[in-house]
Amino acid sequence: MEFGKVTPEELAGIDFRLPPDRAETTALLSRSKHNDQKTKVYVGCAKWGRKDWVGKIYPKGTKEADFLSHYARHFSCIELNATFYRMPTESQTIAWRNKVGKDFQFCPKFTDQITHLRRLKDVQQLVDRFLAGIAGFGENLGPVFLMPHPGMGPQTIDTLEAFIQSLPRDLRLFVELRHTDWFSDPESFEKVFNMLEKYEAGAVITDASGRRDCVHMRLTTPQAFIRFVGNGLHPTDYTRVDDWVRRIKKWMDEGMEKVYFFMHQHEELHSPELCKYLIGQLNKHCGTAIPEPVFVPAGELFDVPVKKKSVAKKTSKR
DSSP states (O other): OOTTOOOHHHHTTOOOOOOOOOHHHHHHHHTOTTTTSOOEEEEEESOSOOGGGBTTTBOTTOOGGGHHHHHHHHOSEEEETHHHHSOOOHHHHHHHHTTBOTTOEEEEBOOHIIIIISTTSSOHHHHHHHHHHHGGGGGGBOOEEEOOOTTOOGGGHHHHHHHHHHSBTTSOEEEOOOOTHHHHOHHHHHHHHHHHHHTTOEEOEEEOTTOGGGOOOOOSSSEEEEEEEEOSSOHHHHHHHHHHHHHHHHHHHHTOOEEEEEEEESSGGGHHHHHHHHHHHHHHHHOOOOOOOOOOOTTOOOOOOOOBOOOOOOOOBO
């Protein structure tokens, strides 16, 4: 992942501390009806098709067709960027669903035909195809991830709102904003985040070294979708994770319903190591009991994938 990438020399000068929660975030969590229930925390990566994970978390000799089955043993969700590059089909998503357990969550990204080529305009037929494709995930469908084209700034808020309003109401949606003007102009910031809260659409928080403005700490639902971009297991990766664990614990105490935490690296080779550290700290400080990724012992040659199925889910219009 190249977003927010900086040089090694620049890392020392970056203030990685998380900003305080915005007042709206605290107020929203205080209204949550989830206070007496346990927060569900999902942790995952952005890819399962990593050949360099063979011999690390995939047993030696694992075939590419079995990567997802093994991935789902270590992680509870996937930020599915594959659907950004290629329109999903129902047969494809059913096949993926059949390789994971019943609690695993696929979080697919809207295809670039919708978000980048047409910039959310005149896309109803494409959206219908996309929704039909991801329906194959059934109960394994997590929140859907919308990243408008980075060139779409505050002047396109009406287009963004119309698009969100057109979606099925029971589609769990998170939106990642990248245009800098959303964050630099207070009026635009307030307007767009209030709009997201109005439609119960979540706001993605992307923690990347070179784009600290995207660490906005303005939740619009009592759920969080965090995209953490590390720097190859640099020491700051660990202190940043520690900061996130403290913030997640605070949110849990205030009524957070769900947290989706997706680990990225500019070189994804080391994402499993940082996930293991994150999960260990969450279990230690937040009272969770998330299974940690298990690394392949030296000399282990194979394992047998497990397949489970779930049922499709229905949608109604937003």
